[in-house]
Amino acid sequence: MTGGVIRVGVAGAAGRVGQAICAGVEAAGDLVLAGRADPALDTPLASILGDCDVVVDFTRPDTALDNALACVTAGVHVVIGTTGFDPAPLAERRGPGNAFLAPNFAIGAVLMMRFAVEASRHMARAEIIELHHDAKLDAPSGTARRTAELMEGDVPIHSVRLPGLVAHQEVILGDVGQTLTIRHDSTDRTSFVPGVLLAVRHVARQDEPLVVGLERLLFPDAA
Amino acid sequence: MTGGVIRVGVAGAAGRVGQAICAGVEAAGDLVLAGRADPALDTPLASILGDCDVVVDFTRPDTALDNALACVTAGVHVVIGTTGFDPAPLAERRGPGNAFLAPNFAIGAVLMMRFAVEASRHMARAEIIELHHDAKLDAPSGTARRTAELMEGDVPIHSVRLPGLVAHQEVILGDVGQTLTIRHDSTDRTSFVPGVLLAVRHVARQDEPLVVGLERLLFPDAA
Amino acid sequence: MTGGVIRVGVAGAAGRVGQAICAGVEAAGDLVLAGRADPALDTPLASILGDCDVVVDFTRPDTALDNALACVTAGVHVVIGTTGFDPAPLAERRGPGNAFLAPNFAIGAVLMMRFAVEASRHMARAEIIELHHDAKLDAPSGTARRTAELMEGDVPIHSVRLPGLVAHQEVILGDVGQTLTIRHDSTDRTSFVPGVLLAVRHVARQDEPLVVGLERLLFPDAA
Amino acid sequence: MTGGVIRVGVAGAAGRVGQAICAGVEAAGDLVLAGRADPALDTPLASILGDCDVVVDFTRPDTALDNALACVTAGVHVVIGTTGFDPAPLAERRGPGNAFLAPNFAIGAVLMMRFAVEASRHMARAEIIELHHDAKLDAPSGTARRTAELMEGDVPIHSVRLPGLVAHQEVILGDVGQTLTIRHDSTDRTSFVPGVLLAVRHVARQDEPLVVGLERLLFPDAA
Numbered sequence: 001m002t003g004g005v006i007r008v009g010v011a012g013a014a015g016r017v018g019q020a021i022c023a024g025v026e027a028a029g030d031l032v033l034a035g036r037a038d039p040a041l042d043t044p045l046a047s048i049l050g051d052c053d054v055v056v057d058f059t060r061p062d063t064a065l066d067n068a069l070a071c072v073t074a075g076v077h078v079v080i081g082t083t084g085f086d087p088a089p090l091a092e093r094r095g096p097g098n099a100f101l102a103p104n105f106a107i108g109a110v111l112m113m114r115f116a117v118e119a120s121r122h123m124a125r126a127e128i129i130e131l132h133h134d135a136k137l138d139a140p141s142g143t144a145r146r147t148a149e150l151m152e153g154d155v156p157i158h159s160v161r162l163p164g165l166v167a168h169q170e171v172i173l174g175d176v177g178q179t180l181t182i183r184h185d186s187t188d189r190t191s192f193v194p195g196v197l198l199a200v201r202h203v204a205r206q207d208e209p210l211v212v213g214l215e216r217l218l219f220p221d222a223a
Numbered sequence: 224m225t226g227g228v229i230r231v232g233v234a235g236a237a238g239r240v241g242q243a244i245c246a247g248v249e250a251a252g253d254l255v256l257a258g259r260a261d262p263a264l265d266t267p268l269a270s271i272l273g274d275c276d277v278v279v280d281f282t283r284p285d286t287a288l289d290n291a292l293a294c295v296t297a298g299v300h301v302v303i304g305t306t307g308f309d310p311a312p313l314a315e316r317r318g319p320g321n322a323f324l325a326p327n328f329a330i331g332a333v334l335m336m337r338f339a340v341e342a343s344r345h346m347a348r349a350e351i352i353e354l355h356h357d358a359k360l361d362a363p364s365g366t367a368r369r370t371a372e373l374m375e376g377d378v379p380i381h382s383v384r385l386p387g388l389v390a391h392q393e394v395i396l397g398d399v400g401q402t403l404t405i406r407h408d409s410t411d412r413t414s415f416v417p418g419v420l421l422a423v424r425h426v427a428r429q430d431e432p433l434v435v436g437l438e439r440l441l442f443p444d445a446a
Numbered sequence: 447m448t449g450g451v452i453r454v455g456v457a458g459a460a461g462r463v464g465q466a467i468c469a470g471v472e473a474a475g476d477l478v479l480a481g482r483a484d485p486a487l488d489t490p491l492a493s494i495l496g497d498c499d500v501v502v503d504f505t506r507p508d509t510a511l512d513n514a515l516a517c518v519t520a521g522v523h524v525v526i527g528t529t530g531f532d533p534a535p536l537a538e539r540r541g542p543g544n545a546f547l548a549p550n551f552a553i554g555a556v557l558m559m560r561f562a563v564e565a566s567r568h569m570a571r572a573e574i575i576e577l578h579h580d581a582k583l584d585a586p587s588g589t590a591r592r593t594a595e596l597m598e599g600d601v602p603i604h605s606v607r608l609p610g611l612v613a614h615q616e617v618i619l620g621d622v623g624q625t626l627t628i629r630h631d632s633t634d635r636t637s638f639v640p641g642v643l644l645a646v647r648h649v650a651r652q653d654e655p656l657v658v659g660l661e662r663l664l665f666p667d668a669a
Numbered sequence: 670m671t672g673g674v675i676r677v678g679v680a681g682a683a684g685r686v687g688q689a690i691c692a693g694v695e696a697a698g699d700l701v702l703a704g705r706a707d708p709a710l711d712t713p714l715a716s717i718l719g720d721c722d723v724v725v726d727f728t729r730p731d732t733a734l735d736n737a738l739a740c741v742t743a744g745v746h747v748v749i750g751t752t753g754f755d756p757a758p759l760a761e762r763r764g765p766g767n768a769f770l771a772p773n774f775a776i777g778a779v780l781m782m783r784f785a786v787e788a789s790r791h792m793a794r795a796e797i798i799e800l801h802h803d804a805k806l807d808a809p810s811g812t813a814r815r816t817a818e819l820m821e822g823d824v825p826i827h828s829v830r831l832p833g834l835v836a837h838q839e840v841i842l843g844d845v846g847q848t849l850t851i852r853h854d855s856t857d858r859t860s861f862v863p864g865v866l867l868a869v870r871h872v873a874r875q876d877e878p879l880v881v882g883l884e885r886l887l888f889p890d891a892a
Contacts, residue, residue, distance in 0.1 A: 162397030174385030177860030191846030400637030414623030608843030620831030
């Protein structure tokens with residue numbers, strides 16, 4: 001780091017997600033955008049590593065692991081949003097850099113799942129309603145299935161598919177004389193940006209070479 | 224009527240519903256409670272008819288028709304909340320009194336159904352979520368089934384059953400870039416009282432001997 | 447018209463709104479995109495008029511009236527989404543074409559306002575909650591103010607401003623033992639497209655030279 | 670305890686709240702109702718103490734402390750729902766019994782406040798909407814004020830008062846592209862019963878002579 005400011009490189013900078021992350025980094029007072037790597041920009045990751053404290057990788061399953069190993073070996077921390085590859089090699093210490101990986105960087109969605117799980121231990125019963133645009137082919141959504149698996153008890157899932165919806169999930173818990181409802185609404189595809197920036201600020205401080213899951217940053221004391 | 228005040232008798236006055244109606248009549252400035260008929264009170268309907276402009280009947284399927292015929296023949300209007308009998312004999316003029324009957328006196332529920340039907344003509348697709356306490360045995364609810372039948376298009380229904388819920392229905396309509404949601408929440412069993420009082424105030428003015436359905440009062444110009 | 451298909455021209459076709467309308471027309475089986483007029487495309491409106499049954503105008507306050515008069519005089523109907531000019535000259539018959547104008551083409555928002563007004567005649571009291579992204583400077587929103595003005599009774603408005611919100615309004619009506627909630631959620635700026643296409647299909651049939659307001663198409667029998 | 674079953678006495682057993690607790694105890698398989706104390710029943714607390722493992726006190730501010738001291742001195746644990754007195758004397762060990770006190774026994778409301786506070790550390794901004802029946806005189810509600818005080822940042826509160834509402838609170842948190850909503854609905858005055866029974870089952874195990882607040886049972890590991 002240079003004077004408390006974190007120098008951030010973005011791998012996959014030319015993609016739609018990468019562009020949103022570049023914009024988020026540039027808008028943050030404590031971060032500077034130190035480099036953009038992307039085949040479409042004719043800029044390989046290796047050429048920007050020397051300028052970065054942290055690299056954010058939103059590339060592809062077949063490149064993410066090599067990118068991450070290059071980072072940690074060179075002493076650059078890496079925050080990974082790419083999914084679909086086995087991150088096990090990063091769990092062994094390969095170099096001075098740390099790796100952080102999350103399948104879901106939407107802070108509100110991670111909070112919703114966490115609160116739903118906690119509440120299910122104290123309320124009698126629960127049901128989930130997930131609502132998505134009608135172009136979504138699968139039902140129920142992966143988030144709804146994972147939420148139900150983590151909660152206590154048997155939790156029915158209802159899937160609503162309508163034009164005009166974006167991506168929404170509501171967990172309703174009931175007990176004598178009361179209900180508790182926890183709802184997450186995604187209204188824009190940039191919803192992952194605050195979670196990525198949170199990880200960028202924390203990755204240097206983690207004790208382990210690899211940490212997986214935004215909940216590890218949001219609830220560091222939880223089991 | 225006496226000086227613009229309507230004299231109201233209640234048949235089934237000792238029941239839970241009848242008591243709520245009596246309380247509602249007594250709280251209304253333009254109505255007076257003129258009599259309470261009920262076997263439990265040793266007071267037959269015939270003994271109060273002479274004091275009433277309108278009788279409200281929440282009794283039983285096997286008594287409601289005889290009660291109503293006695294009223295209209297005697298020139299007393301009758302508002303009927305009892306269901307489970309055939310009201311066809313009331314459709315012929317039997318006497319100077321009018322009869323009004325509704326299966327559902329909750330104004331908000333009738334408005335919800337009406338708006339859902341209207342909106343379904345103008346929005347691309349819709350789904351219904353009905354939510355009830357977990358002691359409710361049937362699913363989907365009768366109101367949800369009737370709403371879906373009246374709406375345009377194929378409308379899926381989701382049934383949520385949880386302790387702590389009372390009786391709720393949500394109709395979500397979607398189209399490009401927007402959703403419209405119409406929701407009714409019943410929070411207390413007295414929700415039928417305003418609809419009954421509305422009918423008491425209108426029954427003398429109706430042109431036909433029998434009118435069925437609160438929507439006829441709420442939307443008099445509709446087809 | 448040619449064989450039942452409506453030929454549609456778009457004035458302001460190069461703007462963000464105009465592009466969304468062009469895409470909507472092209473996706474509709476009963477409409478064909480007959481011309482795109484825009485200074486940015488070096489295509490004046492006059493050059494496409496001969497190919498059009500209906501023109502949609504989303505331009506600017508200083509050009510909309512001249513555009514509309516040119517259309518109706520030439521026997522081309524015009525649907526106008528431009529606001530901020532006085533449409534009074536269009537109310538006199540100027541030629542064989544009709545003009546339709548609306549300040550709000552979001553069908554769901556117009557339905558919400560209409561239902562809120564109707565329900566306010568039958569429920570005891572109401573409050574409005576309008577929720578918008580935190581970049582919206584004014585509060586309460588124009589839609590909330592207009593809704594409250596049209597409703598019966600005194601209707602308080604609450605304004606919520608948060609990042610992550612788009613544009614939402616909820617009207618809650620309460621009476622004994624029940625509430626009725628009518629909510630509109632705008633989730634995308636294309637929410638006006640279905641309303642514009644509805645007007646395109648109706649404008650040839652209207653009896654008057656100028657009709658104002660989408661509610662005139664949605665509720666033709668209302669006062 | 671006798672064979673794993675907890676013997677429960679209720680002080681204030683003739684009141685509306687006391688009756689609901691008696692019914693809740695009788696419906697629970699692991700609890701037995703060992704005594705009902707109330708002036709209206711001519712049964713003083715002293716006369717039932719010998720039969721009880723735990724006493725639940727919903728009496729009055731001027732009797733609750735003496736009742737609790739009598740319990741703990743006699744080795745009977747006490748769960749106190751009475752508010753408006755200073756419980757400080759119970760914080761010193763007076764006898765073998767423990768005391769547990771909470772101002773709010775509605776588990777869902779305590780979870781809502783807790784989750785709102787946690788989420789406010791991770792989301793950019795928040796607002797609270799509390800909705801109550803129109804007979805509620807104060808605004809904002811005490812729960813809303815306490816929630817806002819405990820949350821990070823400046824949290825505006827909106828108060829909705831309508832007939833047909835019961836007691837509801839919604840906390841909306843927003844950040845880039847998303848919102849998280851946490852809502853509690855009280856639908857019946859028996860909503861405190863599960864929280865009281867939870868405390869009855871835990872009070873024997875607590876390390877300190879006095880524990881205050883249901884959150885201490887729901888989140889034992891929290892600071």
